[in-house]
Amino acid sequence: MAWTKYQLFLAGLMLTTGSINTLSAKWADLFSAKGCHDDPEHDFSHPFVQAVGMFLGEFSCLVVFYILLFHDKSRPxxxxxxxxxxxxxxxxxxxMCDMMATSxxxxxxxxxxxxSFxxxxxxxxxxxxxxxxxxLGRRLLPSQWFGICVTILGLVVVGLADFISGHRDDTHKLSDVITGDLLIIMAQIIVSVQMVLEEKFVYKHDVHPLRxxxxxGLFGFVVLSLLLIPMYFIHVGSFSNTPRQVLExxxxxxxxxxxxxxxLLALLGNTVSIAFFNFAGISVTKEISATTRMVLxxxxxxxxxxxxxxxxxxQFHGLQVLGFLVLLLGTALYNGLHRPLLARIPWCMARMHTEEEEGSSGERDRLLDNGRAQTAEDT
Incomplete structure (x- = not known):
């Protein structure tokens, strides 16, 4: 089945804005400029300010929701x-999980x-x-357990690539690279808690994804903006790259x-892209499929x-390519992207049918088809 022009537009929008989101955040980190009170030029290292901007982008989805709702109500x-x-x-x-993980x-x-991020x-x-x-009492399919194992292998390969590049690359210290990688993985634990909380308490209320x-985004924006005040006075010493060596x-x-x-352009790119990315991701799930969203x-x-x-x-590192391919394979197996291919083989199709009966695949599909679950990872 050929995609319509609108579906192609949504896919392109999701891929473009999703890429811009990470690239603009990294671009902001690469700047250096003078600070207040004639401080010497130093790197722009303000992760919590960037996180506030991200939540502002999420909050804008609520504004879009009410605009669409108002426009829809004006129809006959x-x-x-x-x-x-x-x-x-x-x-x-x-x-709050989103706020901690994003920061x-x-x-x-x-x-x-x-x-690597x-x-x-x-x-x-x-x-x-x-x-x-x-x-949640969910039973994973054997292919999902295998996908998790493959993903762990991919993480090891990416980590090894970063370890090797840390000895050759002057951009980041080896200790910083390793610490950064561990922080990213730790953040994913918090994101997974967020997903489980949403699945257990939120999804049953049939809330519109944009809402x-x-x-x-509203909660994250308000709470984190208020937290910037005490962060201004919390000294963390050499752990901060700011002249006053405070948390933020x-x-x-x-x-x-x-x-x-x-x-400011880089920060606005991060804020605007996250808003459009969430909208495009939800729309891709609705107009095409959750599988397509995973691929994109x-x-x-x-x-x-x-x-x-x-x-x-x-710099280019061959191990990173291998790590990417292994992670891609693990993600594909976990999300069932291999199933349409195996369905063409008779004995595989029978085996897959047995797995579905044993593994409560309906629960898995419900998680995949709900745009909000993936949005938690996207942010």
Whole structure:
């Protein structure tokens, strides 16, 4: 079945904005500028300010939701399902998980490459699978367990590539690269907790995906913006790259933006791209399939890696290619992307039918087909 022009547009929008999201965040980290009070020029290292911008992009999805709802109600026959009423505080726990995971990942992005950052985010399927078994009572298919094992192997290969590159690359210290990689994996544990919380408490309320993303963005934006105040006074010594060596110096960030406005362009690219990426991802799931969304999400890792190489942000390492392919295979196995191919083989088709009966595949498909679950990883 051929895709329509609108479906091609959505796929292109998701791939483009998803790539821009990570690349713009990394671009901001590469800037250096003077700060406040004639501070010497220093790197733009403000992960929490970047996270606030990301949540602002998510919050804009709530604005889009109400615009679409208002436009739909003006029609003679409204077609949009706004979902049932719910208590917005249901989104507070997953929003806090999102806030912690996003902040940690932006800290890690300062320490490692954009491509490794994106590849290592694939580890979320390991922890999501294990937590879904432990807390949701889901039974994973044998192919999903194999996919988790392959993903672990891919993480080892990517980590080894970063370890080797840390000895050859002057861009990042070896200790920073290793720390950054570990922080990314730790953040994926928090993301998986977010997914399980949403699955257990939120999905049953039939909340519109844009409304769900926007509500979490609102909580994250408000809470993290308020936390910037105490962060301004918390000294962390050499762990901070800011002149005052505090956890986050938002005033220094604004001063650096004033001295080098291009930083603002990078931050706006991150904010705007996350809004369009969430919208495109949800639309791809609805208009095409969740499987297509998974494939596009894997392809943006390749785009980020190629663009980073072209811009000279990192060096080529063959092990990273191998790691990417292994992670891609693990993701494909976990999400069942191999099933359409095996379905053409009679004995495989019978085996797959048995697995479906034993593994409660209906629960798995419900998780995959819900746009909000994938959105938690996307942010």
């Amino acid at each position: 026959e409204p077609r949009m399902n706004p979902g049932q009423s719910f208590n917005p505080l249901l989104f507070f726990p997953p929003a 940690i990942m932006y800290v890690a992005l300062n320490m490692t490459s954009a491509s 994106q590849m290592l985010r694939g580890s979320v399927i390991i922890f999501t699978g294990l937590l879904s078994v432990a807390f 769900a993303v926007g509500t979490e 110096d938002a005033l220094d960030a604004f001063c650096q933006i004033g001295h080098k406005p291009l930083i 999400d894997s392809l943006r890792t390749l785009v980020i890696w190629v663009v980073s190489l072209a811009l000279g942000w990192e």
